[in-house]
Amino acid sequence: MAQREQKPRVDAYELVFGALAHAARRRVLLTIYFNGGAMTAGEIAAVFEHAWQTTTRHLRVLEKAGLLTHEKQGRMRIYRIQRKRLELVRDWLAHFSENTKH
Amino acid sequence: MAQREQKPRVDAYELVFGALAHAARRRVLLTIYFNGGAMTAGEIAAVFEHAWQTTTRHLRVLEKAGLLTHEKQGRMRIYRIQRKRLELVRDWLAHFSENTKH
DNA sequence: AAGTTATTTAGCAAGGATGCTAAATGTCCC
């Protein structure tokens, strides 16, 4: 039993890696990116065979992970990819780089 | 319904991202890496609070994902990290790089 | 060969994730 556990960006890894663990969510990110970085929820959902509501949940997971943000525009919501957040993954990978090999 | 789905290295992404989705497994990789790239199952398990068997399963998942390999040495098994396999993650991230910005 | 050490496999319970349908919310248009 550890005295006290710190949870600063530890949770961030958890959220991001968790979000990327599902093929549909990875595909959502790619889809939005190749569409210029932003799409409405409807456009995104249309790409998938899933029910609308299922995609909505995936979007929520991605947003909670910080990989997506949304803004309202009238009755539609525009989701925007947060490329910067993906660097967290790169950061984690960097632990395994040649140089750091200690 | 798509005509036919190809699954070449698609499954590889699935396996690797799936494996990295669990904090314990990410920690196993870091542990082995910072221990010089190889450790026995026992040494790895000793690092965790989990029951031995639970860690064994994590090792299996990581191995199935290609992130670890093992070789027998007497009655112990030495697990070795496959850094190269992590590049698959880097490859995926590369889709979002500035340059490739379609 | 019997016992000890190192590790995996099997089987089960609990919790979480995923996908669906139905209902709710919020906005636009006549």
Place this chain on the structure above:
DNA sequence: GGGACATTTAGCATCCTTGCTAAATAACTT
């Protein structure tokens, strides 16, 4: 303001994952 459109929230069933304990395998030791 009433209906159509865009999207989310709720609730439920199913499946997958994780963690555990018990049992099995396999290699060393005496």
